[in-house]
Amino acid sequence: MQKTINLILTPEQASEEKFYKPLVAKELKINQTDISLIRVINRSIDARSRNIKVNLRLFVVFNEPAPKENEIIFKYQDVKYKPEIIITGAGPAGLFAALRLIELGFKPVIIERGKQVSDRKKDIAEIYREQNINPDSNYCFGEGGAGTFSDGKLFTRSKKRGNTQKILEVLKFHGAHENILIDSHPHIGTDKLPEIIENIRSTILNAGGEIHFNSRVTNFIIENAQIKGVEINNDLKIKSKAVILATGHSARDIYELLHKNNIQLQAKPFAMGVRIEHPQNLIDSIQYHCSVRSKYLPAASYNVVQQVNNRGVYSFCMCPGGFIVPAATSPNEMVVNGMSPSARNSKFANSAMVVEIRLDDLKEYEQYGELAGLKFQQKVEHLAFINGGNKLVAPAQRMADFVNNRISGSLPETSYIPGIISSPLHFWLPENISKPLQQGFKQFGKRIRNFLTNEAIIIGVESRTSSPIRIPRDNDTFQHPQIKGLFPCGEGAGYAGGIVSSAVDGEKCAEKLALMFS
Ligand SMILES: Cc1cc2nc3c(=O)[nH]c(=O)nc-3n(C[C@H](O)[C@H](O)[C@H](O)COP(=O)(O)OP(=O)(O)OC[C@H]3O[C@@H](n4cnc5c(N)ncnc54)[C@H](O)[C@@H]3O)c2cc1C
Structure with missing residues (x-):
């Protein structure tokens, strides 16, 4: 039975x-x-x-023999001589678009500004050694995209958008642990993700697809409102009848390029704030009601949300047992994010704490049109940079000090390796971020005993949680309304947020593209 x-x-x-x-x-x-x-x-x-x-x-x-376990095997056909489709960006959206195109009988040609994952690791090590950011190879750019060195959380609220289960199955097929199919909040870990990305690369290449690294798309070739291909590194031109544009929300040069060429963009609400870090044992004791976590329990996480004057303040991308990392993509900006190893075993628990930024917050930036939110992000990232110390040393403040408008006389230990410096974030963060954060923290402190504490620090700034711009597409065909054959895709185009939803969107774009050829 x-x-x-x-x-x-x-x-x-x-x-x-x-x-x-x-x-x-x-x-x-x-x-x-x-x-x-x-x-x-x-x-x-x-x-x-x-x-x-x-x-x-x-x-x-x-009372009967165990049935044969039906492991799901994905078959990727040979597409070497099939129609070529350009995909810009090898993040989750681009890679899953490529895998789906292969299933549908097209040859993906991926154009990626960054390096393959093993070389990318060296550039990340360089960030720590020299505190220098390579603008094409960093925590956001390179093979695997922004989520490669992350916690690899695979939980998504947007299950209605598509087949999230298939994304998990494909990740398992490429080497992820089967627990991701079981856990209610699955995650992979930064130590395991690179190998999975390498396996996906092998699948694409073995099927006859192409991946060009160190190849930044610098222009689009458009004739009679139809995409004809892309220009790479201001030089080489590659032709294709269709282009999937999956460059992520940190590819500001792509937004600028589209804007300069009068290709329609839309400003959209987004979120910005800080990264907060508590000792992990404090979060464990809060969540598990104990002084020491049982060895049978994972590092505890939390998820908090509060409306402050009709504006959402919430935690996002929580990394239990993790590290805060420098996620800037250009010099002179300070951006932080979080990651965890698969064992989630560091002494720290970090999370984004962000505030909803609405279009009516951006009146001062109206001159930039649809790029207003992007310019606001850049301004705040630069403010964080000049309020930090040298290079990637980040501005930080104890949590209760921030809430009470006090400068922190000392700072606790942190997982952020480039270092932190005491700074009055309550003073220099724009008020539409600092005030709701202060109110939100007070409410979280009332709801969760010991959460609002000077044992926690906030580090600035967490500015890349979502895209401030949408690249419009037709609801039915997924093509840009002005340019036939251009398929805006993933987080950078404003249709996803996170690894799984970006991957789902990549698959959907591939399916819509296949219809264009049928
Ligand atoms: C440190 C960190 C931790 C994160 N942790 C998680 C997590 O645990 N769980 C989760 O769900 N999400 C996480 N995220 C967010 C997640 O990574 C993104 O939502 C997701 O990667 C978006 O996928 P995408 O393919 O749309 O874009 P991206 O992943 O941003 O990929 C875009 C790709 O395009 C390339 N590119 C950009 N411009 C060009 C150009 N001009 N020419 C050619 N190539 C270009 C980039 O190099 C990049 O590889 C994290 C992000 C960071 C930075």
Whole structure:
């Protein structure tokens, strides 16, 4: 027989099959020896009360042989001589567009400004050694895109947008641990992601696709309102009847290029703020109601949200057991973000804390038209840079000091390797960010005991959580309304936020593109 059952267990009971097998047998009123297979379908932690529980959903086979496990195998056909399609950007949107194009019988030609992931690692090491940013190879640019050196959280709220399960299956097929199919909040970790990206590259190349690294798209070739190809590094021209534009939200040169050529863009609301860092054991003690976390529990996370005068203030991209990283893409700007290794085992818990920025906040920037939000982002990133120390030393303030408009006389230890310097963020952050953040922190402190504390620091600035610009596309065809064959895609085009939703959008763009040729 085959049955799906739900068990509510202690963290220890849920940690290994040898602990929960007797409980499964008891639940089904059978002997343990009758069981031929137990497969975990879903796992989630319920930490609402002191007695922390783990909810396990299990598929159990008993009194009959275990069926053959149907591992999903993706078949990528040879597309070497099929029609070529240019994809700009090898982030999740671009890579998943490429994989889907192969499935649909097209040859993807990926144009990527950055380097392949192993060389990109060296440039990231260089950021720490020299505190210099390579504008084409950094935490945002290069093979795998912005999410390559990240926590690799794969949770998305936008499940309605497409087949998120397939994205997880494809990642597993390329080397991700099968737990990503089980956990309610799956993540991969920065130590595991590069290998998965390399495996995806091999799939694309083995199928006959092309990937050109160190190749920045510097212009679009457009004739009679139809895309004809792209120009690379101000020199080489490559032709194609269609281009998927998946350059991410840090490719400001692409927005500027489109704007300069009067190609329609739309300003959109976005979010900006700071990164906050608490000691991980403090977050564990808050969330798990204990002084020391059980070895059967993962580093705890949180998710907070508050409306302040009708404006959303919320945590985003929380990285338990993680590190804060310098994520700028140009000199003279300070941008921070977060990542975690797969074990989430650092002493720190960091998260973005951001405030909704609306179009009516940008009146001062009206002269820049659709680029107003981008110019505001740049201004704040530059402010953070000049209020930091030398090069990538970031401005920081203790959390309670920030809320109380006090300068921090000292700063605690941090995971941010380039270093931090005490700075009055309450004073120099624009008021439409600092005031809602202060109010939001007070509310979070009321709701979660010990959360508002001077043991935590805020570091400026977290400015790249979402795109301030949308590149419009037709709802049905996904093509730009002015330019036939141009498919704006992923986070930079304003249709996704995060690894999985960008990958989903990449697949959808590939499918729409295939229809254009049918
Ligand atoms: C440090 C960090 C941690 C993150 N952690 C998470 C997380 O845990 N979970 C999550 O869901 N999201 C996370 N994100 C966000 C996530 O990475 C993005 O949402 C996602 O990568 C967007 O995918 P994309 O393909 O649309 O764009 P991107 O990933 O930004 O990829 C765009 C690609 O285009 C290339 N490019 C840009 N301009 C050009 C040009 N002119 N010519 C050629 N190529 C160009 C870039 O080099 C880049 O490789 C994180 C981001 C960062 C920076």
